[in-house]
Amino acid sequence: MRVRTSLVRVWAYASMALVLAALVFLFGYVFWQGKDVITWEFLSTAPSGSVLGSEGGIWPAIVGSLCFTLTAVVLGAIPAIATALYLVFYCRSRRLQSAIHLVIQNIAGIPSIVLGLFAYSLLVREFAWGRCVLSAGVALAIMVLPFIEVRAEKAFRELPDALVQSACALGCSKLYTIRTIVLPACRGELVSGVILGACYAMGATAPLMFTGGVAYASLPASLTKPAMALPLHLYLLLAQGTSMPQAYGTAFVLMVIVLVSNALATGYARRRNRTWKQP
Secondary structure, three states: HHHHHHHHHHHHHHHHHHHHHHHHHHHHHHHHHHHOOHHHHHHHHHOOOHHHOOOOEHHHHHHHHHHHHHHHHHHHHHHHHHHHHHHHHHOOOHHHHHHHHHHHHHOOOOHHHHHHHHHHHHHHHHHOOOOOOHHHHHHHHHHHHHHHHHHHHHHHHHHHHHHHHHHHHHOOOHHHHHHHHHHHOHHHHHHHHHHHHHHHHHOOOOOHHHHHHHHOOOOOOOOOOEEEEHHHHHHHHHHHOOOOOHHHHHHHHHHHHHHHHHOOOOOOOOHEEEEHHHO
């Protein structure tokens, strides 16, 4: 038994070391290939030149990615958390729960490019919204909704039943209990899930190609304007193959944003859990 436990521990440590080494190698390689272009000018100016990305920087793409992501999070997180609350605290029909879970699972299985085509056909053409931040935000919101809902529902179901039952026994309404006990206790997991969903949306390229992402654009003045985005800009740089250092620099910036966001989400969730569990 001890030998088996030792083997499992060694296997776990070796797996962690392998993943960490792969992550460090990936970041190091991308940074090394793009280190010559990663400057303050690259981060704070717009792209220019006769060939996309050959001159200038990626500032509009950074701002555009943030706009797309924030729109998707606002449109996707609210219904996702509301659905999770309904399934855990209000829905008493197992058939209805199964039907809702089936719909969420089916949405999660839709390829992102299909969501982009759907948004293009319905929003861009049928509703005449045009290629804009809002059209892309809706497509990305549909994509991240199952991601956030599953994590929110898991957080609600892991909450000790004694907390909710004690509040109900004291005469508190279910809505008051959710607002004052459930949501504060699960705030860390909820915020973490939303941030991770935002990272998922930020790295998506296919929906942006059909809905709101463009090669050249200034900073978006409203949700009805198109915008640049880091993943789409990276795809275009790689497709033309003439600005590879800029492509590696763009990839490194995108990777850093996603990595920092993941670290912040994990740290906030752990901090909130420790604060809530303190006597």
